Amino acid sequence: MARPKLASGKRGEGSARPVHPRERQNPAELPELDRRIHERIRLGILSSLAINDSLSFNDLKRLLKTTDGNLSVHARKLEEAHYIGCTKFFEGRIPRTEYHLTATGRKALEEYLQQMEELIRLTRDD
Numbered sequence: 001m002a003r004p005k006l007a008s009g010k011r012g013e014g015s016a017r018p019v020h021p022r023e024r025q026n027p028a029e030l031p032e033l034d035r036r037i038h039e040r041i042r043l044g045i046l047s048s049l050a051i052n053d054s055l056s057f058n059d060l061k062r063l064l065k066t067t068d069g070n071l072s073v074h075a076r077k078l079e080e081a082h083y084i085g086c087t088k089f090f091e092g093r094i095p096r097t098e099y100h101l102t103a104t105g106r107k108a109l110e111e112y113l114q115q116m117e118e119l120i121r122l123t124r125d126d
Contacts, residue, residue, distance in 0.1 A: 033116070033119075034108055034111065034115075036077060037109065041070060043112075044063070045064070045071075045075060045099070046101065046108075048060060048063055053100065056098055057075075057096075057098075057099070060075075075099060082102055082105070083101070083108055084100065084101055086098070
């Protein structure tokens with residue numbers, strides 16, 4: 001791996017710091033990531049729902065290996081953003097909660113994935 005070139009600072013020759021070659025020209029702008037998605041549990045919820053028509057609260061809890069409280073908080077944030085929908089019903093005498101991805105959520109997830117791909121591309125470009 002090539003060593004980074006050093007740029008001399010204005011405070012004297014001893015204050016050189018590594019500079020990436022792109023830093024000398026126009027630095028690439030990093031994509032702005034959706035903070036409502038950029039969290040492990042929320043990304044997991046959206047990703048799981050993107051490949052399933054719907055999932056129950058217990059299915060998501062098991063898939064994401066999280067607690068009831070943690071899943072509830074993150075699911076509520078996604079509901080407030082209209083990224084997921086929630087249906088509550090009884091199966092016999094047992095209450096059930098089902099989640100599904102909304103069109104808004106699918107679009108937001110797609111944009112987030114494109115932003116992450118761009119970030120990866122920028123990071124890997126030499």
